[in-house]
Amino acid sequence: MTSTTTLPGGTWTLGDRTVSRFGYGAMQLAGPWVMGPPADRAAAIAVLREAVELGITHIDTSDAYGPHVTNELVREALHPYPDSVLIATKVGADRDADGGWPTARTPDDLRRQVRANLVSLGVEALDLVNMRMGDAAGPRPGSIAEAMHVLVELQEQGLVRRIGVSNVTADQVVEARGIAPIVCVQNMYNLAHRGDDPLVDQLAAEGIAYVPFFPLGGFTPLQSEALTSVASRLGAPAMSVALAWLLQRSPNILLIPGTSKVAHLRENIAGAALSLSAQDVAELDRIGR
Template identity: 65%
Template sequence: MGSIDRSGTFPLGRRQVKRMGYGAMQLAGPGVFGPPRDHDTALAVLREAVAQGVDHIDTSDFYGPHITNRLIREALAPYPDDLVIVTKIGARRDDKGAWLPAFAPDELKQAVHDNLRNLGLDVLDVVNLRLMFSAHGPAEGPIEASLTVLAELQQQGLIRHLGLSNATAAQVAQAQRIAPIVCVQNEYNLARRADDPLIDALAKDGIAYVPFFPLGGFTPLQSTILSDVAARLGVTPMQTALAWLLRRSPNILLIPGTSSLAHLRENLAAAELDLPDEALAALEGVGRSGTG
């Protein structure tokens, strides 16, 4: 199976990456906790993603915890020269799998070293600071102390580039005064479009926007409009939703996650889907209604 054109590239730090990447979160066990259901399949998915031309993988050491990073290392090390691995810190898991904030300087430093060790790297390409001021999406809160710790680690040569996850526009602006930000990773998809103004502002500054839950996450997108458009195009609703994101703005980088080889190939094929204008016009109705 040949390499797929990923609908162009966009800068992510020092590299130009293909806009269709891969998110490793679903390689961990149920609830993103514990080992994968099938270890060998998890390795096969990672290897197939890279074989298909993916050069941008999103992960975190709190997936598992430690599980996805170790799988990435086992499957892909020594890494291809063009592979960008993006991780995130700022959270931890308790022994029951709950997601807890981990913003203290020592926690952030430990997280960076854990990522380096488990990925088998000397320097992390991109580290996103995951903000957890609310259980319901981005919320205002202080970031200067935490981001300053990461900027110091960057100056020490342990991190090449910094990003933010689950951030407000005000926090992005504040972060830019502390250190350059190369990407913002927030929840965004066809039905959840609160970040429309932020995406456009970041595009003007050449900053990548990476939607998490691009297909709805734990509650997959359900929309009559989306299903109807997909049926007319002869593709799946999820492929249509991914193709819409690629058309939404040139600075959007996608990281759809899956633990299935079939779903991986289906997701990657969405990069070749050309949405006609009438399909785009119809899909705008999903965002206006929230569900379609």
């Protein structure tokens, strides 16, 4: 598979790997509330293949999505994986029968989850594992040391190539970096949720990627008069403006918007390529501040 388009934002690095700043998040390929199979399996396979065909080299997934569903789709669509593609996965939470996300971060939990991701993705080593802390409500203070040491152990065994952290506080980022090199931080961040502004800037200065999840608001899409106003002036969808703002916010921000449809994937790429003026950015910046 080869790239057939130039993606907005160019590239950034995840450790020793250069990836497209415009990536793809596979969470939406599972069924409602990230449980069960997709309504249209063929469409899910098609969107994954189209993402890689269009030049996307950063794909985000987890064995907890479905559970198992998105990893199995990624494997069916893309295995054997192109050398250019980096697949990031996540550990630290399980799924319950009600669709909840109970934490699962004991050493045995983490070893089990890493091995489950290896099997479902069909690989001998995971390109990148994000250690998910906190809970479904957001980051929680506390030590990340035990979990990090387990990932380092698995890295030394050759099962994990790179380590990131997710749903973390700034203090936990500092603690994690004191234990092992981390290549990215994956936290909730978008136009309306900007508590990580100082962290984004600090990581950019140090060459570390910041990967916002829920870049468009998640299950409750972003709504703002300022966003609507800027979008109307540009003649563009509001969500396109929100993606473009993230790419212009900082060069270390990597996007992983998800979709289950090829047409929507192409719309997201086109939207993220919007050029925002200083006036546009000033108006948008007031949303989250």
